[in-house]
Amino acid sequence: MKLATWNVNSLNVRLPHVMKWLEENPTDVLCIQETKLTDDKFPVTALETAGYQVAYTGQKTYNGVAIISKLPITDVVKNNPKFEDAQQRILAATIDGVRVVCAYVPNGQAVDSDKYQYKMAWLAAFHEWISEEAALHPQLAVVGDYNIAPEDRDVHDPAAWVGMVHVSPKEREALQRLLEIGLVDSFRLFEQPEKSYSWWDYRNLGFRLNKGLRIDHILLSDALRQRCTGCVIDRAPRKWEQPSDHAPVIATFS
Numbered sequence: 209m210k211l212a213t214w215n216v217n218s219l220n221v222r223l224p225h226v227m228k229w230l231e232e233n234p235t236d237v238l239c240i241q242e243t244k245l246t247d248d249k250f251p252v253t254a255l256e257t258a259g260y261q262v263a264y265t266g267q268k269t270y271n272g273v274a275i276i277s278k279l280p281i282t283d284v285v286k287n288n289p290k291f292e293d294a295q296q297r298i299l300a301a302t303i304d305g306v307r308v309v310c311a312y313v314p315n316g317q318a319v320d321s322d323k324y325q326y327k328m329a330w331l332a333a334f335h336e337w338i339s340e341e342a343a344l345h346p347q348l349a350v351v352g353d354y355n356i357a358p359e360d361r362d363v364h365d366p367a368a369w370v371g372m373v374h375v376s377p378k379e380r381e382a383l384q385r386l387l388e389i390g391l392v393d394s395f396r397l398f399e400q401p402e403k404s405y406s407w408w409d410y411r412n413l414g415f416r417l418n419k420g421l422r423i424d425h426i427l428l429s430d431a432l433r434q435r436c437t438g439c440v441i442d443r444a445p446r447k448w449e450q451p452s453d454h455a456p457v458i459a460t461f462s
Contacts, residue, residue: 215454239310243272291333307345311352316373331382362422
């Protein structure tokens with residue numbers, strides 16, 4: 209099985225990229241974030257014609273998540289039952305015996321903002337729910353755009369980011385709490401190139417100068433960790449015309 213996550217930053221704009229990437233990179237399950245589409249606008253026909261099943265939950269202009277799969281999708285859950293939220297940020301489904309949770313964690317804006325408080329409350333409720341999911345599903349993958357860089361090595365210039373969202377101690381502690389449930393960061397199971405990032409700002413030549421952050425993650429339960437044979441970041445789509453500011457992250461399993 210090959211499982212990927214990609215914040216596409218508008219599926220309406222990036223659908224040709226998604227279709228091209230799937231054609232060039234046969235993938236069993238692709239979880240996408242920031243679809244920015246209401247459900248009636250989701251490109252079901254295009255994806256089904258290409259041989260995929262889809263599950264999705266979206267809203268106009270912001271947020272939105274989807275799961276695109278070559279395999280049957282069952283037991284779909286939209287949003288976190290532990291957290292009342294109008295924003296469409298979570299989609300869970302069972303695929304080939306694996307419970308897949310696709311998540312778009314709030315950005316947080318700034319550490320002194322209301323949006324940061326929302327992010328921390330969201331993460332606390334997410335931890336509570338994922339703890340229950342982990343108990344129910346030995347094979348669990350919790351993937352998506354976490355908007356958190358776990359360590360300084362996941363940041364192009366740690367000193368420049370001090371005091372900012374994505375790297376604050378509280379955010380990193382929240383991510384660590386998820387790992388303590390029994391999850392593991394699949395990217396760090398393998399030797400990786402230095403300065404490996406999954407997001408680059410559109411401004412100031414961010415991608416060209418590799419001024420990035422690694423904020424897109426595939427977290428795995430122990431049962432899936434034992435099956436995981438690799439995890440990589442595919443920088444290629446970030447070089448395409450009108451790219452998303454994120455790159456896909458892909459894990460493979462025996």
